[in-house]
Amino acid sequence: MDRRSVIKNAGIAGILAAGAAPAVHAQAALRWRLTSSFPKALDTLFGVNDVFAAKVKEMTGGKFVITTHAAGELVPAFGTIDATKDGTVEMSNTAPYYYFGKDETFALGCAIPFGLNSRQMSAWMYQGNGLKLFREFYSNYNIVNFPMGNTGAQMGGWFRKPFKSLAEFKGTKFRVGGFGGKVVARIGGVPQNIPGGEIYQALEKGTIDAAEWVGPYDDLKLGFYKVAKYYAYPGWWEGGPQLDLHINKQAWDSLSSEYKAIVEAASVYAHNDMQTRYDARNAAALKTLVAGGAKLFPFPKDMMDAAFKESEALYAEIGEKNANWKKIYADYAGFRKEANQWFRFTEARFDNFMQSAKL
Secondary structure, eight states: OOHHHHHHHHHHHHHHHHHSHHHHHTSOOEEEEEEESSOTTSTTTTHHHHHHHHHHHHHTTTSEEEEEEOTTTSSOTTOHHHHHHTTSSSEEEEOGGGGTTTOGGGGGGTOOTTOOOHHHHHHHHHTSSHHHHHHHHHGGGTEEEEEEEEOOSOOOEEESSOOSSHHHHTTOEEEOOTTHHHHHHHTTOEEEOOOGGGHHHHHHHTSSSEEOOSOHHHHHHHTGGGTOOEEEEOOTTOSSOEEEEEEEHHHHHTSOHHHHHHHHHHHHHHHHHHHHHHHHHHHHHHHHHHHTTOEEEEOOHHHHHHHHHHHHHHHHHHHHHOHHHHHHHHHHHHHHHHHHHHHTTTHHHHHHHHHHSOO
8 A cells, every 4th residue: 555645645534633623513413324245254344344434433523423234234245336326325335346247447446367456556546547537437327436445465265276287277166256257267267256255155065166255364264274275376366456435426415525525534544444454464364274274375377377368368358348448447557567667676676585584
């Protein structure tokens, strides 16, 4: 995550809490509902909503109360876009790539295979053209969007046995979220799109052969290592997946300028909170998984090379038929190229040294 963006926007929260208080307290109380695509058991993926709601309540002196609801309580896990668009709820939080079936462009606001990492994604959104471009896109869905959460680079999932070549992977029924499944299919896998709360049973019953979710902290909670002990890395389809806060346009327009500023500041606070929680908790969780019998293995290079090649081909094909994708991807790809040219001199070199050093 781009630290300068976080510091700058976190500073807004403090200013608002102090300077905007008289105007905020003069407004009538509000009570909104926020629905998530995730179960409450995932205290970081779902918990970002509680962090956001608590910050809004704090900054408005209790005048703006947002109740948070897990997948299935108000709407299904994959029903958040329509529920927000239609005003069934005022707000929602989701991984936008779940909705690539409506328009592939949704995936660019979350993660695409071999896309931006978490810091680069935040930089594109807050300092590049990402947020501006997606505001235009979401206007077609009666939604105002804000970044709100990022898991960081993810693991590659749980398998019943390791494999050393792409040929061994072909035919695998693999639960893989969102847009990554399109590339998995192109390299010979059989993608399955299953909500998080249903993955364990599908693995246990053999309905699927393998599954990815997020990373060690959440995967430990869901117990996947008990039914498929081989843990692959990296999740090349999710180098920095961003979650979004979606707000119904009419509901957003009804807010005062003070409340709008508070919602924006609280979303930035929650965005940073999720990333830092995962960074702080994944290391210990991975040790626990390995102690419990999990076996780590890297995806083979021929699989990575094939997936990269097919990803680039797929993006070109989509651009030929989808004007929304073509417009946003052109900016995204340009930012990705520049960011990686820079990162390879500092971030990558430094990280490679530190991770090989004897600490």
